[in-house]
Amino acid sequence: MRARLISIGERMPAWVAAGVAEYSKRLSHDLPLDVIEIALGARGKGRDLARAISDEGAAMLAAIPKGAHVIALDGRGSVWSSEHLAEQLARWRMLGQDLVFLIGGPDGLAPDALARANQRWSLGPLTLPHPIVRIVLAEQLYRAVSQLGNHPYHRGG
Numbered sequence: 001m002r003a004r005l006i007s008i009g010e011r012m013p014a015w016v017a018a019g020v021a022e023y024s025k026r027l028s029h030d031l032p033l034d035v036i037e038i039a040l041g042a043r044g045k046g047r048d049l050a051r052a053i054s055d056e057g058a059a060m061l062a063a064i065p066k067g068a069h070v071i072a073l074d075g076r077g078s079v080w081s082s083e084h085l086a087e088q089l090a091r092w093r094m095l096g097q098d099l100v101f102l103i104g105g106p107d108g109l110a111p112d113a114l115a116r117a118n119q120r121w122s123l124g125p126l127t128l129p130h131p132i133v134r135i136v137l138a139e140q141l142y143r144a145v146s147q148l149g150n151h152p153y154h155r156g157g
């Protein structure tokens with residue numbers, strides 16, 4: 001099983017790229033993680049914001065491999081503890097489908113992208129900037145993989 005992180009916004013600051021790369025490297029054996037960056041839809045004076053969001057959604061949908069199990073990162077989704085995430089990961093492994101995680105841009109995920117999601121996952125009530133969500137997601141996946149493999153990285157809260 002592979003995982004793909006599809007996120008709005010290109011050319012992240014070096015510290016974001018380094019954080020995601022660190023956890024991707026640690027995940028490479030158990031859950032290889034590809035990162036796909038989608039260009040931010042054009043915003044600004046005279047631009048239609050709904051159009052920008054729907055363009056982002058269309059590009060996201062095009063980047064989802066056929067048959068993937070899709071999880072949208074969404075503040076209105078279900079909140080999972082790290083232990084619950086490890087249980088989710090064990091269930092996802094049983095599905096035998098590749099995983100796709102969607103992270104929206106400054107205006108959130110497009111309705112079409114949310115509609116494609118099989119599950120919605122909230123990291124809690126705080127609204128987090130999307131670059132930080134990338135790092136938290138990669139770290140929590142590594143924590144879940146470690147927990148399932150009885151690796152000492154996860155010691156519980």
Ligand SMILES: C[S@@+](CC[C@H](N)C(=O)[O-])C[C@H]1O[C@@H](n2cnc3c(N)ncnc32)[C@H](O)[C@@H]1O
Pocket residue numbers: 072073074075102103104105106107108109121122123124125126127128129130133
């Ligand atoms: C700056 S937030 C967008 C906020 C937007 N106003 C909204 O209501 O979705 C950018 C993206 O980061 C992710 N995100 C931010 N905070 C989150 C949280 N607490 N839980 C899950 N995902 C979150 C979501 O994918 C969101 O689309």
